[in-house]
Each structure stands twice: as structure tokens, then as C-alpha cells.
Amino acid sequence: MMIRQNYNDLCMEERPQYRAYNYGMDTLSNVELLSLVMNRGAGTKESLQQARQIYNIMGESLRNIKRARIEELEVVQGVGDCKAIAIQAAIELGRRYQMEKVARQTDLGSSLTLYNFLLPQMEDNEKERFFVVLMNQNFRLIKCIKLSEGGLTETSVDVRLIMKEAVLNNATILAVAHNHPSNNATPSKADEELTLKIYKACQIMRLFFMDHIIIAEDSFYSFHDKGKL
Template sequence: MDGLQTNFTIKELPAEERPREKLLKKGSAFLSTAELLALVIRTGNRERTAVELAQDLLNFYGGLEGLQDLSCEELQVINGIGTAKAAQINAVIELSRRIAALKNQKKDLVSNPIQAAELLAGEMRFLKQEVLRVILLDVKNKVIAVPEISRGGLSSSIVHPREVFKEAIRRSSAALILVHNHPSGDPTPSADDISITKKLVKTGKIIGIEVMDHIIIAGDKYLSFKEKGLF
């Protein structure tokens, strides 16, 4: 007598257990992360359903946090994830990142270090290289835009006042807040961080655009230059 079947395809599952049907009936909030990811990759292979492949990805890379900075090549390490599936996953992650950034940028006011850190922490805390962004503010401290200025660390050879203030001037900003990340997880500013910040504060005073603060995001921690009295 044959044993019970335990490896079902998604089509063989009860309708109420299929990710697409469950989403349509109950809403996306009722799906697990693996089920949502399965809807993105759409199909499984001969050995694994789409849900199982999605769970394999999550298990191998440590959940959603581990997926967000992977290349298509890295995603294909998992057996069953080919070029097409990797591209689909990569595209959805990038769309999610952009949607999160838009939502954050539409927050009305940024008038203190906590608000500045919260605005960008979600997308910057897990970056693997240093990125400098600038929160541009109007006269009422409302966010105008959050352009990226540089990648690869803060040094005088990479970060020039001209690049920092170019967008601020173009968008008629009244003030700005510098934000960059430390992939090490340690928010302690380097000598270059402090030196460049002082230079930018001085430049801002000359051209009439206030540098209100410089925030370093490091994992779940942040540091405010203003709070620490560093300028």
C-alpha cells in the first residue's frame, strides 16, 4: 500500500491553502513571507513547490533582511532559482525599497535627530558600503527631497561641498541634514566624518543654507553630531 503523499504541487493543495487564492480571499496580510515570495517566483520545479523554493531562499539567507542586497547571481545559488526567478525577486525588492523611500520622504516635518534617523534608517541600516544622503528641507522643515550624494565612504576626495549643496541650491532649500551609514554597526564618527561636517557647516553659513545636523546610522543605532556637540 502506497504511503500518504506529502510533497504536493501548489495546484494539488486545497484551494484555501494556495497562496494566490488565499490572498484574493483574505488579503495579503494573511500570507506568510514564503507564500508572498512564492507569488513572485510563480512556479516551482519537479522537486519543490514555489512556496518551498521561497522558504529555501529565506532559510539560506536568513529571512527578508538577507535578501535585500543580493544580486541575481547570488539568488541563483538556490537550486530551482534561475535567471527569470532571480530577476523577478530582485525587481520586487527594488520596488519595495523605492516605495518605502517615497513613504518616508512624504513625512511632513524633520525637526529633530530621531525624525531624521527614522526617515532613512529603514533603507540605510543594512547597506554594505557607506552612502551619504542629504535631507533637503524648506523653511518649515518639510522634506523637499533626499538625494544621494556619494558612495564609498566620507573623505575630502569623495565628498565636496559643491556636490552637497548643488541640489540644495537647485531646489531652493532653506536647510539640510546630512545622513550617512556605518556598515560596521558602530556609529562613532571618524576624523574624516568630523572634518568634512565642519567644512560643510562653514560652507552652509556662507551661502545661507543651514546644516542642521549630521546623522550616522549604524544598524539599529544612530548618532547625532548636534546632540554630541560635534559642530
């Protein structure tokens, strides 16, 4: 007669935390990584089952998990606020790591590098966000600041705050960016007017206004590339 093993009887090498410690995180599946996050490093049988259910419900997509509301993750039995928040915190850490890596390794002297740097901040967001990217004379990042977050179609921006941040951080080059939740990167009249205001303010402050980019899910619009800066 076959004896069914429970989790505690499994071979040590099969346990996610053992393999992570001895062979590296990259040897684990997405489900196993989720189980470690949910159970504070000890991937129990229960947390593995819960992680597998969440992953399946979310279409086997980490992107969908990131976009999900906390209560959507809690539909799995045994998953409460702590586990759901821990999962999204882990994904957020991964996103911030990627931004830090891009900023450290490359200069931001083109619209494409700006787009790649800012996309993790903008994508999958249902609200419009406005960011200021402050750089030194070599187009190296000094600081990236979320200046405002608005509704579904617009966000308000105070040009004086942009100039204040540039001066306080000793920036010589700046760029601004915002997303269009509609996924249409075409600038509005308000976008055109704001760009002109920032350009004039930068002239007065002797700052180089590099670009204003509008980010959609799969495309972007660059005022510089279009010859408008």
C-alpha cells in the first residue's frame, strides 16, 4: 500500500526554502517564490497551495497580480491582508530594483532611455502621474520625483515646484513625464501649454529642459523628438 507523504516528510531538496538557500532564487518557479513571500521564507504545503491558486486566478501573470486590488488576492482561502500585501510589496521591490539598475548603468540622455526608466512607474496605472527627472551635466540621474497624481484624465502640476526641486538638488538638466491611462500618447492642448511653461521657467533658471515625454502602455510621445523643444 502506498503511503502518502505530507509536506514535512518531503525530501529536503524539494522544499523551496532549501533550494533557494543552496541553489539560488532563480531555481524556483513563480509559485514557489510567491509561497516564500506569503509564509516569510518557509514555503509550507499550505502556502504553496495558496500561491498556486492565486497564480492561476491571476492568469499565471505577475503583472496581473501587481494590478490586482488587495481584496482580489484574498479570494483564496487563508489569504488575508498580511499575505496579500506581502506579495505586492515583493513585486514593488522588484520594480524599484529594476529602476535603480537602469538609472545606475545608463545615462538618461535620450527619450528612449527615459521611457525605459520611467515605464515601471507608469504602466498599469489607472491614474495620471507626473514625474520630474533631475540630472547632472552628464545626464546621470540625481533624483526622480513623483510630483503629483491625479484622476483618470489629468493631474495638476505647479511649475514652481519643478524649479524648486531642481534648485534644491543642484540639477542642471531636467525632464518631465506623465502617463495617459487611456494609452493614447498624443499630447493634449494642456500638455502643450504646460511644456511651454516649463521651458520658459527653465530658461529663466538657466536649466536645460531636455524633454517632456508622455507614456502609454506600448508607446510614448517625446516633445524633443517631435522638434517641439
